[in-house]
Amino acid sequence: MKIRIGVGSIVVACCIALFAAGCKKGGEQQTGHLQVVTTLFPLYDFARTIGGDKAQVTMLLPPGVEPHTFEPRPEDMIRISRANLFIYTNKYMEPWVDKIITGIDNKSLRVVNAGERVKYRPGGNDDTHEHAHGQISSMNNNHEHDAKGMDPHIWLDFANAALMVDTILDGFVAADPANGGFYRQNAETLKTRLAALDDKYRKTLASCSTRMILHGGHYTFGYLAHRYGLEYHALSGISSDSEPSAERMASLVREIRSSGAKYLFAEELLSPRLTETLAQEAGVGVLMLHGAHNLSREDMSRNVTFFDLMDRNLKQLQKGLQCRAR
Numbered sequence: 001m002k003i004r005i006g007v008g009s010i011v012v013a014c015c016i017a018l019f020a021a022g023c024k025k026g027g028e029q030q031t032g033h034l035q036v037v038t039t040l041f042p043l044y045d046f047a048r049t050i051g052g053d054k055a056q057v058t059m060l061l062p063p064g065v066e067p068h069t070f071e072p073r074p075e076d077m078i079r080i081s082r083a084n085l086f087i088y089t090n091k092y093m094e095p096w097v098d099k100i101i102t103g104i105d106n107k108s109l110r111v112v113n114a115g116e117r118v119k120y121r122p123g124g125n126d127d128t129h130e131h132a133h134g135q136i137s138s139m140n141n142n143h144e145h146d147a148k149g150m151d152p153h154i155w156l157d158f159a160n161a162a163l164m165v166d167t168i169l170d171g172f173v174a175a176d177p178a179n180g181g182f183y184r185q186n187a188e189t190l191k192t193r194l195a196a197l198d199d200k201y202r203k204t205l206a207s208c209s210t211r212m213i214l215h216g217g218h219y220t221f222g223y224l225a226h227r228y229g230l231e232y233h234a235l236s237g238i239s240s241d242s243e244p245s246a247e248r249m250a251s252l253v254r255e256i257r258s259s260g261a262k263y264l265f266a267e268e269l270l271s272p273r274l275t276e277t278l279a280q281e282a283g284v285g286v287l288m289l290h291g292a293h294n295l296s297r298e299d300m301s302r303n304v305t306f307f308d309l310m311d312r313n314l315k316q317l318q319k320g321l322q323c324r325a326r
């Protein structure tokens, strides 16, 4: 209900803003570049690679902003309404998209659901496919499935990421067929890199002392764990605004102790204090795993890429799960 009211008032505010701006419609082509607006960081990074110097790609999420509770502001609506392409992740990640799009009067705007080719998985710790300790961690999140649906973090399975690249490419080619060959070539290069990344993960994670990712954050790495045959236990549900209960915190500490793990993984969206407290309680170290939803201001200014983040993650996983390099 909160979201519905929020989006409704944004639509009204935007109509006023657009009216004040002279109701500018259609893609802003003055620069000669395709105007592309994306929501999350992986889409932004893939789109800017595909678009190269033929597109101007921007990200809706300001650096460091929490993505699951993000709602577009009136100025974001204006940016979307002036674009040629608007690319979002999926309805589980950005449930506000349908409502926003109906409020935009730009018939030439192409809306790309980057996750439309992906096979979705349920998220949350009550997904018993990933682990053998379901009875410990299934005490929360049952309601979250009903409310929020499937796991939105599809980009953390690199085969899914390649499908997202295909879908984003289709959007580019449809919006700007004259440069189709250029976009296709860039997408191919990107998919080759994703395949190499997948291969590196598979080899590195093949022989580890423990196959359990214990994560003091929200349920982010379900797809990654599933792809490489790892177990995954997160502190909270598939949205980073879900509050872990005291019982869940205590049960995670028990899981860490009984697993013999040496590290608890922390997430980039939370203050590290809670993870550090839990790790201290369980007597283990803390390592950061980045979900790549968004970049910090610092990473953005250093032009960090999706591949940089995934390389960092693999190093952390290799250390945390004690995998032998091959």
Ligand SMILES: [Zn+2]
Pocket: 068, 153, 218, 219, 220, 238, 239, 240, 291, 293
């Ligand atoms: Zn998330």
